[in-house]
Amino acid sequence: MTDLPRPSKFELAILRVLWSRETATVRQIFEELQKERPLGYTTVLKTILIMLEKGLVVRDESERSHIYRATQKEQETQASLLHDLVHRAFGGSAQKLVMAAIKEGALSLKEEVEIKALLEASRKMRGK
Numbered sequence: 116m117t118d119l120p121r122p123s124k125f126e127l128a129i130l131r132v133l134w135s136r137e138t139a140t141v142r143q144i145f146e147e148l149q150k151e152r153p154l155g156y157t158t159v160l161k162t163i164l165i166m167l168e169k170g171l172v173v174r175d176e177s178e179r180s181h182i183y184r185a186t187q188k189e190q191e192t193q194a195s196l197l198h199d200l201v202h203r204a205f206g207g208s209a210q211k212l213v214m215a216a217i218k219e220g221a222l223s224l225k226e227e228v229e230i231k232a233l234l235e236a237s238r239k240m241r242g243k
Contacts, residue, residue, distance in 0.1 A: 119187065120169045121199065125162055127192075133172065134189040140180045 122130060132147045133139055139147075145159040163183060166172045175182040185192075197212075205211040222230070 119171060119195070121196065122166070122169075122171055122192070126166055126171060129159070129162060129166065130171065130185050130189075130192065133183060133185040138175070138182045138184045140182060142180070144183070 128148060128151070129144055132144045136143065136147075141156070141160050141163055144163065145154075145156050148154060148159060163172060167174055167183075170186055172183045173186055175184070187195075201207060201209055201212050205215070
């Protein structure tokens with residue numbers, strides 16, 4: 116886990132586009148985000164340039180239209196954000212995080228089955 120700055124909510128939206136496409140131009144990112152809400156092209160461009168400075172994205176300048184790529188995989192960013200959340204908001208307790216998440220929203224039957232399977236796999240890995 117590298118020590119990249121935490122992305123803002125809008126930066127995460129841009130990263131989600133990049134993770135789904137692997138690489139994209141500012142225009143492609145803008146068009147994808149436009150489907151969710153109205154925004155300006157320059158807003159997207161400015162944010163991507165800030166993300167470039169932060170090290171959240173890299174730019175390939177070999178083509179006329181610059182191509183951007185996220186520097187971390189989606190799972191790496193999620194793990195970093197989760198680690199930060201657990202420590203800052205839940206005093207380092209993963210149990211408190213999970214309990215709060217379950218209490219906040221009703222679990223679907225599918226989610227409940229998946230969580231039970233993960234817990235069972237965790238028990239087996241510990242040999243219990």
